[in-house]
Amino acid sequence: MLAPLPANKPLLMTEKDAVKCAAIARDNWWYLSVDAKLSDDFATALLALLPAPERAANQSRSDRWIQTDGRAGLPSVQGAAGVEQ
Numbered sequence: 001m002l003a004p005l006p007a008n009k010p011l012l013m014t015e016k017d018a019v020k021c022a023a024i025a026r027d028n029w030w031y032l033s034v035d036a037k038l039s040d041d042f043a044t045a046l047l048a049l050l051p052a053p054e055r056a057a058n059q060s061r062s063d064r065w066i067q068t069d070g071r072a073g074l075p076s077v078q079g080a081a082g083v084e085q
Contacts, residue, residue: 005011010028013021018031038046 007026010030013029013031015031015033021029
């Protein structure tokens with residue numbers, strides 16, 4: 001649980017979090033929209049790991065997970081997230 005936030009301090013959060021906090025929001029709480037942009041290399045690597053649409057319908061749910069070093073997830077090309085201003 002978070003410690004109580006001071007009422008006189010502004011709070012900045014993502015739009016996703018703002019939706020969750022709508023019922024408790026104060027006038028000095030603000031949010032930013034976040035738009036993810038994948039690099040071409042990452043998008044290519046991700047699409048190569050996904051099953052073709054016609055094959056996906058015939059696979060069980062467990063067969064659709066992407067395996068990387070024994071854990072479900074994305075390949076090592078993911079790298080660090082970039083921030084655009």
